[in-house]
Amino acid sequence: MDRLKAMGAFVRAVELGSLSAAAREMATTQPTVSKLVAWLEREVGARLLERGSQRVLPTEEGSRLLVHAKQLLEDYEEALADMASGVREPRGLVRLSAPVALGELRLSALVLEMLSTLPQLEVELLLEDRFVDPVEERIDLTLRIGGVLPADLVARPLAVWPRYLVASPDYVRRKGRPRRPGDLTAHEYLRYAASDEVLHLRSGGESAVLELASRYRVNSAIALLDAVQSGAGISLQPCWMVDEALRQGTLVRLLPRWTGPAQTAHVVHAPRRRLPARVQAVMDYLVDAVRRW
The missing domain is CATH 3.40.190.290 (D-Maltodextrin-Binding Protein; domain 2)
Incomplete structure (x- = not known):
């Protein structure tokens, strides 16, 4: 069994609140995710999830493992990003969320300009006026205008x-x-x-x-x-x-x-020791370009 995949399934099941939601995100079935979590529970010798009718919640042991599993998955992604940045330009998919007006009037053209200079990069631009939680919705970067910034996220000032x-x-x-x-x-x-x-x-x-x-x-x-x-x-x-x-x-x-x-605008992302090279490249490009508006 793939330990990283099992840990990923466990982490996303907790973050999304259900095995079926984690399965949809992983493009697999709910029984497959259930088997991955069950295998992980056998590996650690403890029950990790309480499976209720509405949502799953971590047990005490699951909450402790969740902290380490998130860090391990983050370290693995950073290691891959390190290897990639050492041999080639930033590549891969970056999911970017922004308010509708900012996206339609300014940001879409800016993203297309950025893609022309970084041909190995992909960007999925999601335009929403509501607050988009980067952890829950797997968004790499969120542009926020005004409003209260959640204390558990990292916010970099973008513009006033x-x-x-x-x-x-x-x-x-x-x-x-x-x-x-x-x-x-x-x-x-x-x-x-x-x-x-x-x-x-x-x-x-x-x-x-x-x-x-x-x-x-x-x-x-x-x-x-x-x-x-x-x-x-x-x-x-x-x-x-x-x-x-x-x-x-x-x-x-x-x-x-x-x-x-x-x-006041900010670029917001989930807390992590270091952003993947592809995400850092997009954020640096945005910060530099928006400052010239």
Whole structure:
């Protein structure tokens, strides 16, 4: 029996909560995974899993083995990565998760550019606005914008993006240009659906807090940007989404001395002593490229 495969089946069964989920991920059957875990239990001479009707849980002995099994599998992967990096460029699959708007507007093109320079690499780009747990969902790297970062994950700062008030030239011609923050109450203000109705702005040492009702709210950052570009109103947008449109003149920045709360982006991954060469290569490329945006 393959010890590494048995340990991998045991670890993923615990992390995913069921033998069948581990089987699906391993592209095998639930009885096969059950046999692998049973063989491992015979090898260590102890029951490792409590098999309930809803999920499996590690026994006390299983919890102790889980720590060592994770480390062993990590060490094995790192050893393979070490060997590979010594003889050739990074190769293999990297699974990367990111918010939908960031992926569609900027990241997809960046990944394609990266693949052209690293021909042995594969990237699976998964676009989700929800939080994606890199451990549970086997994601190598997760790009996170805002939100609370889980304490059990490693987060590397990626960028801090200011947010600007923008509108289309057509909207400004029809409705006029606000000259001070208080003028926004007379305009059509568009917002992301999850945000509250209080707008916070800063200019140097000054601050402004405005309660702005919105007749249009949407839970898609791309749809919100489309609405602004169509002339429907004014919106607060992160610089990475609107810099190109501002340069081209298809959007206009309003109240240019004032900015909204900045977006903070991180690259997040599961804790490990060292990332595989292929994952490290992708992270280094992303960090360098995003800093130039």
